[in-house]
Amino acid sequence: MNSLVKNIIRFALFILVQVFVLDKIHLHQMVTPYIYFLFIIWLPFRMGRTQQMLIALVLGFTLDSFRHHPGFHTAACVLLAYIRPFLINLFIPQEGADNNYEEPSFKSMGGVLPYMIFISVLTFIHHGWLFLLEAWQFGNIWYFLVKTLLSTALSLFLIIITELLFVRQQKFRTNTV
Amino acid sequence: MRNIFLFLRRYFNFILFLLLQGFSIYLIVQYSNYHKAVFSKSANQLTGKVNEQFNKVEYYFQLKKTNDSLVAANEKLYNKLKADFELPDTTSNFIIDSIKVDSMEQFRKYHYYPAKVVYNSVAAQNNFIVLGRGASQQVKEGMGIIDPNRGVVGVVTEVSADFAVVMSLLHKDSHLSGKLLKSGETGTLNWDGKTPNIISLAGIPKSSKVAKGDTIISSGFSTSIPKGMMIGIVQEVKPEKNTGNFQIKFRSAANFYNLEYVYAIDNKQAENIKTILDKVKQKTQ
Numbered sequence: 001m002n003s004l005v006k007n008i009i010r011f012a013l014f015i016l017v018q019v020f021v022l023d024k025i026h027l028h029q030m031v032t033p034y035i036y037f038l039f040i041i042w043l044p045f046r047m048g049r050t051q052q053m054l055i056a057l058v059l060g061f062t063l064d065s066f067r068h069h070p071g072f073h074t075a076a077c078v079l080l081a082y083i084r085p086f087l088i089n090l091f092i093p094q095e096g097a098d099n100n101y102e103e104p105s106f107k108s109m110g111g112v113l114p115y116m117i118f119i120s121v122l123t124f125i126h127h128g129w130l131f132l133l134e135a136w137q138f139g140n141i142w143y144f145l146v147k148t149l150l151s152t153a154l155s156l157f158l159i160i161i162t163e164l165l166f167v168r169q170q171k172f173r174t175n176t177v
Numbered sequence: 178m179r180n181i182f183l184f185l186r187r188y189f190n191f192i193l194f195l196l197l198q199g200f201s202i203y204l205i206v207q208y209s210n211y212h213k214a215v216f217s218k219s220a221n222q223l224t225g226k227v228n229e230q231f232n233k234v235e236y237y238f239q240l241k242k243t244n245d246s247l248v249a250a251n252e253k254l255y256n257k258l259k260a261d262f263e264l265p266d267t268t269s270n271f272i273i274d275s276i277k278v279d280s281m282e283q284f285r286k287y288h289y290y291p292a293k294v295v296y297n298s299v300a301a302q303n304n305f306i307v308l309g310r311g312a313s314q315q316v317k318e319g320m321g322i323i324d325p326n327r328g329v330v331g332v333v334t335e336v337s338a339d340f341a342v343v344m345s346l347l348h349k350d351s352h353l354s355g356k357l358l359k360s361g362e363t364g365t366l367n368w369d370g371k372t373p374n375i376i377s378l379a380g381i382p383k384s385s386k387v388a389k390g391d392t393i394i395s396s397g398f399s400t401s402i403p404k405g406m407m408i409g410i411v412q413e414v415k416p417e418k419n420t421g422n423f424q425i426k427f428r429s430a431a432n433f434y435n436l437e438y439v440y441a442i443d444n445k446q447a448e449n450i451k452t453i454l455d456k457v458k459q460k461t462q
Contacts, residue, residue, distance in 0.1 A: 016227075019227075020231050023298060023300060023301075024300075025300075026299065026300035026373075030371075032300045032301075049190045050189070050190060050193060053190070053193060053194060053197055057197055057200075060201070064204075065220045065221075065223075065224050066224050066227075066228075066296075067298065067301060067303075067305065068221070068224075068305040068307075068335070068342050069205070069208060069301075069303045069305070070201075070204045070205075071201045071202065071203075071204030071205030071206075071208075072201075072205060074197075074200075074201040074204065075198055075201035075202060075205070078194065078197040078198055078201060079194075079198065082190070082194040133202070133205060134301075134302045134370075135302075143371065
């Protein structure tokens with residue numbers, strides 16, 4: 001399938017699932033899982049950083065529009081898109097793996113562990129920044145910390161399930177391109 | 178000059194990142210200006226359409242609760258019917274009031290419009306409710322919203338053609354005034370962003386005789402919500418350390434988890450009051 005069409009469908013699905021399924025979950029009125037930012041994590045390796053940030057802006061703003069108080073998710077998504085390329089460079093196994101594969105996954109990141117660390121760090125940063133912006137207005141540091149950690153754990157759990165359910169076909173491309 | 182361009186090219190991504198972050202934080206802080214922006218209206222209309230489609234499915238799962246609350250509201254109304262009261266004939270002359278409801282219309286202060294809730298959240302720190310009724314169906318900004326059992330829900334902050342956004346009591350900027358039914362003191366409602374349905378009432382002096390189980394009603398000071406609507410029941414009273422006030426936590430009368438139908442209250446005199454207030458403000462300036 002065309003990469004553009006694929007990503008548009010992904011975008012719509014992630015937003016709908018987030019707004020109408022995951023936002024309805026609130027364990028102990030505190031923990032809400034977020035997985036929509038997986039869209040940014042799954043963007044192709046070769047995409048420019050400027051493009052990534054602008055796409056993240058659109059994604060965050062779309063989700064914010066459903067919550068009628070814009071800014072929180074926009075900020076978190078843009079931060080995520082800015083940090084993602086640094087982390088990819090850090091965790092990518094060998095020189096040129098980002099040329100061999102399309103997008104980050106268990107396979108292209110060279111195994112379960114590096115990919116898990118990659119995802120965990122990004123999830124933590126996203127949640128941390130999101131809840132910090134929210135807590136900044138309410139000002140309670142312990143509540144913020146516990147909320148961030150628990151939400152990160154729950155989100156990661158759901159992300160792993162998503163990764164296992166929807167296995168993305170990663171073709172090995174020759175690196176002569 | 179050349180160095181500036183070189184600098185810009187080298188750090189373009191970082192500068193863009195800072196700009197975008199600045200833009201997001203500007204949106205968060207300048208929240209009230211967002212409402213005035215034109216694109217917020219169309220975004221609101223669009224998300225409203227999506228919410229409405231989803232609500233059609235979700236609505237069926239809530240039918241039982243919706244029905245229960247409507248039956249409870251009906252029960253209250255039935256018990257107020259004139260026909261259910263019979264006074265002994267002690268009066269010497271009995272005058273039938275000949276004023277028809279129609280001729281009273283010009284004196285009407287409040288009008289209630291039913292509205293369906295198409296989107297509702299309790300999990301966020303700032304919660305909103307979206308109603309499937311908008312400006313073309315008489316909903317205006319600043320209208321008060323109550324649930325079928327006259328429990329205060331919030332105030333309309335934004336309207337588009339077919340949808341309205343309500344800032345619920347579970348929002349950090351929502352500061353309606355509440356009144357203790359028994360002793361009559363008024364205070365301000367605040368939500369701390371933690372537990373839905375538990376809200377605090379600030380500004381009640383320690384001299385007040387407030388106890389657990391007391392009722393809090395709306396004060397009627399604002400033009401949006403009439404006096405005497407149920408806001409909640411006091412759950413916890415603690416003296417505040419540094420001030421002369423109590424810290425009161427109460428359970429809201431409206432259950433924000435399962436709102437299905439609400440009523441928007443139109444205050445017909447709101448315009449009138451507003452023009453007088455504006456006049457006074459102009460004079461004092």
